[in-house]
Structure formats: C-alpha cells, structure tokens
Amino acid sequence: MGSLGVDDFETVERELAAPDKGEVQVRNLWMSVDPVTRLRMNRNDDQNIAPPAFALGDVLDGGAVGEVIASRDPAFAIGDLVQSWLGWREAFNAPASSLQKLDPGGLPPQSFLGAAGATGLVGYVGLVHVGRPKDGEVIFVSSAAGAVGLMVCQMAKAMGLKVIGSAGGPDKIALLREIGVDEVIDYKAAGDLTAALTAVAPEGIDIYFDNVGGEHLEAAINAGRPSARIILCGAISAYNGSEAPSGPRNLVLMIGKQMRMEGVTLLAQLDKMAEYRSHLASWISQGKITWRETIVEGIERAPDALVRLFDGKVIGKMLVKLA
C-alpha cells in the first residue's frame, strides 16, 4: 500500500475495432470515481473478496454511463443511454448482456452513477437492510458530506431518525446543516471524537454508518447503545496507508452491548435497485433528497480525480465527464 499519485497511472490509446455480432459499441459520457478502486489496487490474495484486486497493468474499471454509437445486437440502437461497469475508458465494445439500458425519467444521466445508482443504492441497503432503523432512533454518519454519506443522512432524516453527521471543515459542515442534519461534528476541530459524539448524543447512538473506519469507528462503539448496529461501508482511513491500520481497540464493548457490525458492498445488492429507485422517486418528489457532484472533465484527469478522493476535500459524488 502507500499513497496514490497520478504518476502511478498510465494512459494508453488503442484502436477500437467494429463490434462483433452480439456486441455493442459505447461512447462513455460519464464515469464514476470511487474509493473502492483504490482498495482494489492493494495486493490481495484473498479469493473471497468482491470486487477483486487489479493486477499491475490492468485497465481499471468502474461504473459508467454512455451512449450507444454502434450496435450488432437487436436490443440496442444507436443513441441509447446505457450503464456499464466499463468506466476508465472513453469508448468500448462489450457484449449486449453486460449493458443495462437506462430510462433517465427526468434525471440527469450522471445521477445513475451517484444518487440514483450505486452510491445511493449502497447507502440505502446499508441503512435499511443492514441498519434496520426504527423511528426516532439516533444515527451517526461519517464522511457525511461524501457521496454515500449525503444520501444516507437525507434518507435517515426522511425515515424519522435523528442524524449526526461528521465531516471535515466549514464548507462540508455548512452543507450538512443545509440538508437538515440534526447535529454536526467537524472532526478536524473536534479533538476527542468519543467526547464530541457523546456531547451531541448523550443518550448514545443506535446506528453508525461507517465510511471511514479508524477513530470514528472506535467512537461509535464507545457511544453505541445496547443492540446498536454498525454498517461497514467504507474505510477510507485504511485504504491509502502504507501499513495496516490498527482496528478499534474497544471491540470487546460490542459483547456487553450486543452490538452488530456488518459489511455492505454493492455487488451483492443490485437486485434491490428497483426497490431503492421507487423509494428515491418518492423522496425526490417530496423534496427530501438532493445531491452534490464534484465534476472533472476528460479521461486524462481521471487519475487526479481518484487521488483527490483521499484528500478530504471532495464534496458529494466525484465524477469524470468524458464526452
């Protein structure tokens, strides 16, 4: 492991042949930039992890939205909007079966990479299916101004929870207040996180949605009420370090409090997309969900966009506009 830099990337140009029978040629319009891409750059021999690690020299991949520019499959026509797992390239040929046709339904195409796509879905599944919130409970969300965090905060508010959001710096804190988060913690200014969390949740917390790991996780275990749930969704504090981070030193508290901690990853959850989008449409129509995007343009700037995910300054969903 170690810090990621733009020099770790190489951009290569390849001639794109015409699509074979059953294939579709797509020009990407937008690609998603996600922390998991960094995680997949760590060497890992564990075969049980999804998605798998990249080998050195692999072309990266990730969520993308594009338009069909040639098709040799009857299900796709030129001009169709499609979603794929083939980001990190400007155009590609792929079997029709690997593409999903998108009906934007009034939403901008790139939202299917964020709020209306993977980002929102993983937040929804974590909050609802893993967290199993009850009305009036208290949830703590870390990286709350990040792509997943913003969605989780707003969904939790829509469900009647008291929401405590942690983020770093005044811009993010202002955004959290703007979207209606009940209590905010600027972790860069807070000092002891357990004390900061206990101050705004003297009764303790019922759910912690973890996007960062590290000290936030430890504070959440300290502040957990009996039967509290922790959704492990990301651990940015662990992705970019040069050595394995130490885990929470207070895990033993989970025994006496009968707490539950559970990992949620996107790939196993795609079957819940329809359920999520139906809730999302209702929340959007009620004005309960908005989102933020940080956009850079051009594939040559994609490596920098990924590097920037870890500098703590990005607000909302990081996207690269490719065309």
Next chain:
Amino acid sequence: MGSLGVDDFETVERELAAPDKGEVQVRNLWMSVDPVTRLRMNRNDDQNIAPPAFALGDVLDGGAVGEVIASRDPAFAIGDLVQSWLGWREAFNAPASSLQKLDPGGLPPQSFLGAAGATGLVGYVGLVHVGRPKDGEVIFVSSAAGAVGLMVCQMAKAMGLKVIGSAGGPDKIALLREIGVDEVIDYKAAGDLTAALTAVAPEGIDIYFDNVGGEHLEAAINAGRPSARIILCGAISAYNGSEAPSGPRNLVLMIGKQMRMEGVTLLAQLDKMAEYRSHLASWISQGKITWRETIVEGIERAPDALVRLFDGKVIGKMLVKLA
C-alpha cells in the same frame, strides 16, 4: 487494567441475620468462575454495558447453586435447590423473587452453572441465533477446550457442521480430538494463525465463535467466506492486559465479504433457557454432549480460581465447591 492477582482480593466475614419476610436464606453449594468477572473489574463509565462494572470494595457476584436453609416465603422450603446470581459468598439472604428453583432432572447441581446453565446457553444462543448455521458449513471455535468452547464444538457437530477448534497445548488438543472436533489448531505451536486456519479450511470458514479476540479474530476475518458470521462472546486476550489491545487490522475485509460480527452476552438471553435445555436434553440422550469441569474447593480459593482462568491451562468449566 493489569494482571489480576490473589492479593487484589479480600475475604470478609459477616454475621448473617435471619431472613426477613419474603426472603430466603441460601447456603451456596457451588459457584461459577467466569471471565466476565475480570472484565467487570475494569473501570468503565459506559452506562450501556451489561453486566455493570464493580466498584472497588464491592462484594463480587456471579452464578451460584445452593440449598435453602431457612425461608420466609411460601414458595421455598428448606432443602430446595436454587440458582442465584449471588456467588462469591458462602451463604446469603435474598428476596424469593431473585431465586430460581432447580429441578435437577438427573443432572448434577453444578451443571446448571455450566453445560446446563449460563455457559451452555450463551454458546447455544451465539451459535444458533447469532451464527445461524447451515448444514455442512465450517465453524472455527477459539478457546475450544474452555467451558463455552467445548459446548459450542459439540453442538456444532450435532448440527452437522465441520468444526475447527483452537486451543493451547497437547492436553487440550487431545480433548478436542476425543470429543470429535474435525480439525484442531494448537495455537501455541501454530505460528501464523491465518496460515494454520487456511491449511485446515482451504475453502474458508462460514462461522467464527470468538472467545479470545486478538490474533484469532484477525485470522478468522482473513479466512472468512462471503457472508461469514462472527460471534463475539469473549475476548480473554483483552481482559487482563495493562493497555487497550489493538483491534483486528483487517476489519476492512468485512466490507467486501459482507461479513457480520455480533456480540452475545448472557443477560439478554435468559428467555431462551427453556428452548436450550430441551435441545440439550435431546443431545445428552443421544450421547452427543459431554462436558469437563475444573473444580477447586472453598471460598478462600475462589480468587485463585479466577486468576487461573487467564493462565491458559484450565479445561472446561471452572467451579468452586463451597459446601
């Protein structure tokens, strides 16, 4: 925190008055010696943990079985066998409502402190209700020759699981083989625990029943298959140290593997005792469950019994015979 020694205890004698109306006087026959008693000696301001910490000077308590020697409540008669939470004393007066009458049903009285009591119940609830095992799955049990571990190994075998048990030293390993554990790991001789675990479970593990925390927990996360479950039941490696132990450095793997980790403690589970005892009776009659006890005699040796729980040499349930 720090290492516990017999000098940290004081034995006091007190005159026992006659019981008041509604009270019962009990002479303890057996008391249970449990790791949680050590944990409750650590200072802890967290109000959300059960059972609560002892204050300096408190009389300890814990599970006990005794006989009624005087009664001012119509529900209890002299000679009745009763279970209480008032161990660590030779005799006591207590409200009748705090006592549970025992029908030994052919089992020795002290078994209600171990296999047929709290020890077996916490293992059962952890294995069945938290672990939710499926036939043919692979379970890893640490401190497998301890009181809880022995029960979990045998229950898991009775349920059709492949059982891997870890214990320290040849005597414990021999015992594990004797009760039918499929694969054994002598952790004192094994070196790298992840390698040792992967060697006997090349396909990975589905359930880890954690009695120790520390390196065993880290190895279990490494070897976990997708959707693996970890039952946090004890963390002996963390109870007796002079500083907070570092947590598992690989917690981030739980995300990609969608693993679940959940604490189980006795107090919230007493309502499942009847369900457990009915399974236990059936397993005993089929010869599928036996147990081991380590017995010391006399309350003056109880502190030493507790200290010995952490020296890694005790096999099965540690009990003090009081009368």
